[in-house]
Amino acid sequence: MRNPRTITDLPLEVLDIIFSNLRNLRDKLRLAQVDEYLGKAFSYHSRSDFKKFSPKIHFPVRLYRVLLANCGPSIVEFSCGSDTWSDLLAKSIAKHCSNLESVNISASLRNSHSLQFFLLNLANSLISVELKLNDSCQSPRILNAVAELKHLKKFLYEGYIDRGVNQLCKLVDLEELQLVYQGRGYRCRAVNLLQICGNMTNLRCLTNCEISTAMPDCPKLKTLYIKFCKCRIKGYVSSFILKNGRNIEEIDESCEPAPFDGRSFLEVMRSCPKLQVLSTQMGGIKIYQAFVTSIVDILKESVSTRKEPFELILYCRDKLRWFRRFVSGFYHMPTSHTVFVLHFCLSVATDF
Secondary structure, eight states: OOOOOOGGGSOHHHHHHHHHTSSSHHHHHHHHTTOHHHHHHHHHHHTTTTSEEOOOTTSOHHHHHHHHHHHGGGOOEEEEOTTTOOHHHHHHHHHHOTTOOEEEEEEOGGGHHHHHHHHHHTTTTOOEEEEEEOTTOOOHHHHHHHTTOTTOOEEEEEEOOOGGGGGGGGOTTOSEEEEEEOOTTSOOOOOOHHHHHTTOTTOOEEEESEEOSOOOOOTTOOEEEEEEEEEOSTTHHHHHHHHHGGGOOEEEEEEESOSOOHHHHHHHHHHOTTOOEEEEOOTTOOOOHHHHHHHHHHHHHTGGGOSSOEEEEEOOHHHHHHHHHHHGGGGGSTTGGGTEEEEEESSSEEEO
């Protein structure tokens, strides 16, 4: 008598059809966990469906572990909130997701300890990390773990900034760094950017919440975001741009105090021949005809170095009115539209 045939005797192509007819992911994973071969069939069926993996809050962790055991190598990106974090899930990801490159995680005090080991276990594969720590989550251990990610190219951090931030100087291959302070009832720790970024020769994008010390020279800098930033050094923002503006293509600023006066604004325009987009409040700058004319003249001189017309994005309604008055005359000039485009950002961005 022949041995009875079972579902595990079916070829992967047939099992692929069976998995396709199951109504949801839970049913598929319940079938996949029955037998090792069925797990392989689920992986075959899923292909690259879980390249980006983000757990849902009410989904059973035990079933997610089945998914990770079979599809882990295909997962490249992982995102997780503090309400969906699980220590068991983190261990499974570290064990099975050998090709994981990018994580985006919100953490609380409850999961900060396991997050530290999670990052260390993935030190050989991660190249992008985004972390948001809530007010109660102290960060030294987590930032110390991040500092061990030798292949990291992008690190975006939002949370309480403490002494652990100084360890980030080890990340010499970083291309993008963001440090945003979030700590209710605590004053932001002074961040020595020169110490942290001095050896980051590949750094292209730097975002920081407060400038309290000198920043490192960045001659290859292309993008400068200084949003909602306080600068403790008078005139430093404009002097930094003047020194490093040769390759800057985009500046977005909303600093306190205002980083430019009328003269330094024009100097910044001249020192950034490749500047494509400038977003600013123009705080403390008086708008008059000669000033607007000077801007257009500078843009004409450097038009050959720009890929597209220059865009000036304003965050101030009063500046909008004055620019409308003085720039309208340039629209009758045959070359003006090729060098200068205005956008005004109020509650909704509006083209002028």
